[in-house]
Every structure is written in structure tokens, then in C-alpha cells.
Amino acid sequence: MDARQKRALKRHICAGLTHAFIIVLGVGMLYPVVWMLASSFKPNNMIFSNTGLIPQVWTAENYLSGWKGYGGFTFGRFFVNSLTICAISVVANLFSCTMAAYAFGRLRFAGRNLWFTIMLITLMLPGQVTLVPKYIMFNDFGWVRDGLVSFLPIIVPKILATDAFFVFLLVQFIRGLPKEMDEAATIDGCSKVGIFTRIVLPLSGPALVTTALFTFLWSWDDFFNHLLYLTSPATYTVSRALRTFIGDAGSVSNWGGAMAMATLSVIPCFVLFFALQKYFVEGIATSGIKG
Amino acid sequence: MNRRLKDNAVAYAFLLPWLLGFFALTLYPMLSSLQMSFTNYNFSKPDSTQFIGLGNYIKMFAKAPFETVAGTAMQPDKYYLKSLGVTFTYVFLSVPIKLVFALLVAVLMNQRLKGVGFYRAVYYIPTLLGGSVAIAVLWRKLFEKDGLINGVLGLFGFTDLPGWITNPKYALGTLVILTVWQFGSSMIIFLAGLKQIPQEYYEAASVDGAGPLRQFFSITIPGLTPIILFNLVMQMISAFQNFTQAYIIGGGKGGTMNSTLFYTLHLYIQGWSYREMGYASAMAWVLLVLIGAFTAIIFKSSNLWVSYGSGE
Numbered sequence: 001m002d003a004r005q006k007r008a009l010k011r012h013i014c015a016g017l018t019h020a021f022i023i024v025l026g027v028g029m030l031y032p033v034v035w036m037l038a039s040s041f042k043p044n045n046m047i048f049s050n051t052g053l054i055p056q057v058w059t060a061e062n063y064l065s066g067w068k069g070y071g072g073f074t075f076g077r078f079f080v081n082s083l084t085i086c087a088i089s090v091v092a093n094l095f096s097c098t099m100a101a102y103a104f105g106r107l108r109f110a111g112r113n114l115w116f117t118i119m120l121i122t123l124m125l126p127g128q129v130t131l132v133p134k135y136i137m138f139n140d141f142g143w144v145r146d147g148l149v150s151f152l153p154i155i156v157p158k159i160l161a162t163d164a165f166f167v168f169l170l171v172q173f174i175r176g177l178p179k180e181m182d183e184a185a186t187i188d189g190c191s192k193v194g195i196f197t198r199i200v201l202p203l204s205g206p207a208l209v210t211t212a213l214f215t216f217l218w219s220w221d222d223f224f225n226h227l228l229y230l231t232s233p234a235t236y237t238v239s240r241a242l243r244t245f246i247g248d249a250g251s252v253s254n255w256g257g258a259m260a261m262a263t264l265s266v267i268p269c270f271v272l273f274f275a276l277q278k279y280f281v282e283g284i285a286t287s288g289i290k291g
Numbered sequence: 292m293n294r295r296l297k298d299n300a301v302a303y304a305f306l307l308p309w310l311l312g313f314f315a316l317t318l319y320p321m322l323s324s325l326q327m328s329f330t331n332y333n334f335s336k337p338d339s340t341q342f343i344g345l346g347n348y349i350k351m352f353a354k355a356p357f358e359t360v361a362g363t364a365m366q367p368d369k370y371y372l373k374s375l376g377v378t379f380t381y382v383f384l385s386v387p388i389k390l391v392f393a394l395l396v397a398v399l400m401n402q403r404l405k406g407v408g409f410y411r412a413v414y415y416i417p418t419l420l421g422g423s424v425a426i427a428v429l430w431r432k433l434f435e436k437d438g439l440i441n442g443v444l445g446l447f448g449f450t451d452l453p454g455w456i457t458n459p460k461y462a463l464g465t466l467v468i469l470t471v472w473q474f475g476s477s478m479i480i481f482l483a484g485l486k487q488i489p490q491e492y493y494e495a496a497s498v499d500g501a502g503p504l505r506q507f508f509s510i511t512i513p514g515l516t517p518i519i520l521f522n523l524v525m526q527m528i529s530a531f532q533n534f535t536q537a538y539i540i541g542g543g544k545g546g547t548m549n550s551t552l553f554y555t556l557h558l559y560i561q562g563w564s565y566r567e568m569g570y571a572s573a574m575a576w577v578l579l580v581l582i583g584a585f586t587a588i589i590f591k592s593s594n595l596w597v598s599y600g601s602g603e
Contacts, residue, residue: 015402015404018399018402018404019404019406021399022399022400022404022410025396026410026413026414029414029416029417029472030413030416030417032429032430032433032439033416033417033420033426033429035433035439036425036429039432050442051439051442051443051446095308096308096309096312097309099305099306099307099308099309100305100306100308100309102305103302103303103305103306103309104306107298107301107302107305108298108302109298109299109302109303110299112302115306115310118313119309119313122313122317124528124582124586125317125321125579126528126531126532126575126578126579126582127532128532128555128558128574128575128578128579129320129321129324129575129576129578129579130316130317130320130321130324131320131324131562131571131575132320132323132324132327132562132568132571132572132575133319133320133321133323133324133327133572134316134320135568136334136568137315137320157312157316159308160308160309160311160312160315160316161308161309161312162312162313162316162317167309192298192301192302192305193301196305217419220423221422221423221424223423223424223534223535223538223539224534224535224559227538227559228563239423239424239425240424242424242425242428243424243539243543245428246428246431246539246542246543247542251542252428252431252432255432258428258432259428259429259432261425262424262425262426262428262429263425265423265424265425266420266423266425266426269419269420269423270419273412273415273416273419274412277412280415281411281415281479284476284479284480
């Protein structure tokens with residue numbers, strides 16, 4: 001074996017060790033999630049300290065008991081509520097954030113720099129500081145009460161582009177689009193609105209997908225706003241309903257049901273993530289998404 | 292119509308939703324909560340609201356009952372300092388550990404390996420799920436006295452293990468682990484940063500005989516400092532505001548002996564369980580000042596450790 005072969009061998013062993021290390025670490029990290037899936041099929045009394053993945057006895061009982069839900073409403077209702085809020089939030093965010101981003105990224109107007117700076121500041125602002133007055137305001141509007149009207153405090157902020165993060169992400173993207181196309185379109189008599197709908201929007205595809213994705217995920221996982229505003233079981237979302245498995249002192253009586261519904265609740269995130277992985281990585285890498 | 296005027300009108304039309312949102316849902320509530328923080332506003336009895344000066348702010352740090360400028364007596368908040376301490380401990384533990392972990396994994400993945408895309412996706416899964424109620428519920432189960440963690444430790448011969456969630460000594464630790472576990476975003480940002488460091492630097496260093504460790508500390512770390520700064524600030528800001536996991540793991544309360552009474556959780560309990568929304572507003576403003584101060588300190592100190600090298 002000459003020196004070159006030795007070096008090649010050494011490199012192979014090194015790469016092999018790195019692979020092994022990454023895989024072991026990855027399995028360790030994901031074990032809890034896989035265990036959750038496995039536990040959801042175990043009988044309630046076997047979940048405790050059963051570290052294995054393969055249930056000794058398979059049962060669908062947890063899914064049936066968990067699905068029963070809370071306050072007379074099944075998880076079917078909670079999934080519909082979650083999906084409704086998410087879908088409206090996605091559409092609202094796409095409209096409002098791209099409109100603002102187009103103005104910031106492409107149009108010249110008096111006060112642009114000032115407003116842009118203010119937008120960047122709101123990006124860093126901790127939400128707690130607006131919490132109480134918003135709650136009182138929505139309450140005065142009659143939005144904080146039982147019934148579907150309680151979706152409004154969650155949805156209206158999206159219509160008004162309060163997720164500054166997405167405005168920023170879209171501004172960054174729109175600024176990178178070739179300006180010559182706007183100019184050519186203007187010469188051809190295209191209005192600003194026309195440029196927005198016919199040039200900027202179609203070219204912003206990747207940034208729009210990223211915005212839609214993260215809006216969906218954050219709305220799906222949001223708990224705090226749902227805790228504040230969704231006061232009746234009929235309006236509960238999945239994340240709000242999962243909380244009902246845990247008693248006030250932190251005790252849980254139906255672990256199996258909790259594991260089963262928790263498993264179901266993460267499926268949409270998984271599906272979206274693996275279908276649109278590229279946009280995730282790009283969105284995070286180019287803009288430093290939080291999380 | 293004047294052309295400039297028209298351009299302005301069009302731009303402001305596009306900006307209108309955001310502007311409305313800014314005034315109605317950010318600026319006005321901010322000013323309003325500042326004003327409320329100087330009153331004893333209670334959501335259940337708004338009519339008896341009085342101006343109490345700095346009363347709410349004194350309440351946070353006072354040891355004994357005191358009299359406000361309105362002449363009313365006020366009780367100190369026995370748990371405020373506790374919640375502040377819990378939050379500081381949590382932030383100062385979870386953020387650095389998370390970033391170091393994310394950086395090491397990113398360096399590991401930055402090598403020319405087959406299947407990096409797949410690994411990166413798998414390592415992102417905890418971040419994808421970690422903020423959800425589902426995972427918080429799972430975490431409770433994992434770290435219980437007869438949960439998975441103790442089961443696994445038992446396989447290695449450990450006995451007499453505590454219930455990690457219910458033991459006030461360890462409860463916060465489980466939340467730190469939960470946060471560190473979600474290192475995926477920081478990792479992806481570090482990976483993007485690593486790609487920016489010119490490969491020639493490493494080649495030159497190799498020729499000069501610098502080993503991998505030396506290269507890591509002399510090239511990788513300095514080259515990444517702007518990104519470390521970014522991640523540090525973003526993670527710190529979000530760590531200060533963490534709520535969901537502490538709420539779920541403590542069952543809506545601060546856990547055993549308030550060992551997981553996060554700042555935001557305490558704020559929620561004051562504002563919504565006790566309806567003391569004037570006080571909750573004051574707490575929010577202190578949080579804003581704290582986050583602002585730490586951000587300023589980090590940026591100020593960045594002159595000392597962040598190098599914006601000439602780059603390419």
C-alpha cells in the first residue's frame with residue numbers, strides 16, 4: 001500500500017466515522033418523536049417506562065378515546081378550526097405582506113426610509129408590550145366571546161401585515177429582482193399595479209412559498225393567541241385542545257389519547273416540510289428566520 | 292395630476308394595510324400599555340382605575356406592602372423576582388448551549404459528505420415540531436418519574452432517579468434541553484455562513500501546517516462572528532419571550548415551587564388569571580427594556596469580537 005492509498009483509506013474511514021456519528025446523534029434526537037408515535041399505539045398502562053418502540057399489544061383505543069375531544073366536540077372539529085385559521089392567515093399574509101413589501105422594495109415615495117426603519121424596529125419588538133391593549137380593544141369590538149367571532153383577533157392582524165418578518169423577507173427578495181423589467185413594462189404603459197401583479201408577484205414565487213409555509217406552521221403551532229381568544233370548545237384549535245389533556249396541576253389521566261392526538265397534530269407539519277424542504281432551507285438561510 | 296403626487300398615492304395605497312396595522316395594532320397599543328402601566332387597571336373592574344404612579348414598578352421589587360401616590364395600599368409581588376431569575380437562568384443557559392451545539396453540528400455537516408441534504412432535513416425536525424403543544428406534552432411524559440428518560444437511564448443501571456419535571460432542581464433543565472434540541476434554524480444559518488468562508492484560507496493554513504483545531508479557532512470562528520452575533524441576538528430575544536412550553540409543562544402554572552415560572556407566564560397569570568392588566572402592562576414594559584438593554588450590550592460588545600473581515 002503506497003502513501004496515496006493510505007491517505008485515501010484514511011479519508012474514507014474519517015468520512016465513515018462522521019456519517020456514523022451524525023446518524024447516531026440523529027437517531028438519539030429523533031427517538032422521542034418516534035417513541036411518541038409508537039406509544040400512541042400502546043395500551044394506556046404500557047406507555048409508562050416502556051422504552052421500546054414496538055408495542056407488545058397494538059391498539060387503536062388511544063385514537064378513539066383521544067378523538068372524542070373536549071366539551072362535546074371531537075378533534076375533527078378542532079382540526080377544521082385549525083385549518084380554517086391557517087388557510088385564512090396564509091391568504092391574508094400573502095396579500096398584505098407582499099403589498100407592503102412591493103412598496104418598500106420597488107416604489108419611491110416620501111417617507112419611505114422612515115417607514116422602513118419603523119418596520120424593522122417592529123420586527124424586534126416583543127409582542128407582550130402590545131398585548132393588553134389589543135385584548136381590551138378586541139374585547140370592546142365584541143370579538144372576545146364564545147363563537148366563531150373569536151377567530152377575528154387571530155386573523156385580523158394578518159390582514160394588516162403585522163408579521164413584519166414576512167414583509168422583511170419579501171422586501172429582500174423583491175429588491176433582488178431585475179429592475180430593468182419594471183422599466184421596460186413602464187415604457188410599454190404598464191401601471192404600478194400592473195407591474196405588481198404581472199411581474200413582481202409571478203417572479204416572487206419562492207419567497208411567496210416560504211411566506212405561506214411559515215405562516216401556516218406558526219399559525220398551526222400558535223398557542224398563546226388561541227389560549228387568550230378562543231374561549232369556547234366549539235372554537236378550539238388543535239393546539240388549544242391538546243392542552244385540555246393536561247390537568248391544572250399538570251396531571252394527565254389519558255396519556256394514550258394525548259400521545260395519539262399529539263401525533264396526529266404534527267402530521268401536517270411533517271407533510272409540508274418534506275414536500276417543500278427546499279423552501280424551508282432557503283427561507284431560513286437567506287433571512288435568518290427565527291425558531 | 293402631478294406625477295409625484297400620483298406615485299406617492301399609489302405607494303401609500305400599497306402600504307395601507309401595513310400602515311393601518313402599525314397604527315392600530317402596534318403604535319396605539321404600545322402607548323396605551325405604557326399609560327396603563329401607571330394605573331391599577333383591572334379588567335374585571337375598569338371603572339375603579341386610578342393613576343398610581345410608579346406603583347406597579349415598585350410592586351415588582353418591593354419587600355413589604357407600600358402606599359401608592361393614589362393613597363391606596365399595594366401588596367408586593369412575591370413571585371416577580373423569582374420569575375425574573377428563572378428567565379435569566381433559562382436564557383443564559385439555553386442560548387449559549389444551543390448556539391455552540393448548532394455551530395458544531397454545522398461544521399460537521401459542512402464537510403463534503405454524501406446525503407448532507409437529508410441529514411440537514413432530519414436535524415431540522417425538532418425545530419419544526421419543538422414549538423408545538425404536542426411536543427410540550429410529550430416532554431412532560433419523557434421526563435416524568437416513570438417516563439422514557441428514566442427508562443433509558445434504568446437500562447444503563449441508574450436507579451433512584453427523580454421525576455425531572457416535578458423536581459424543582461431539575462424542572463428548568465428539562466426546558467433548557469427542549470430549547471437546545473431545537474437548534475435547527477441556527478444550524479442552517481451557520482451552514483450558510485460557513486459556505487461564505489473562502490476555501491483558500493483553509494488551504495493556505497494547511498500548507499502552513501495548521502491542524503483542524505487551529506483552523507477552527509483561527510479561520511472558522513472569526514469568519515462566522517457576524518453570524519454568531521445575528522443568531523445570538525435573535526435567539527436571546529425569542530428565549531426571553533418563551534411561553535408555550537413552560538405553560539404546558541407546568542400545567543398552566545409555574546411548576547413545583549415556581550421553578551419554571553417564566554416571565555411571560557407570570558405576566559399571563561397576572562393579567563389574565565388575576566385580571567391585573569395594569570400590572571401586566573408594566574411587566575411587559577420592563578421586559579421590553581430588558582430585551583433592549585441586552586441587545587444593546589451585545590451590539591456594543593460586538594466591536595470587540597465581531598470581525599467584518601475584508602472577506603473575499
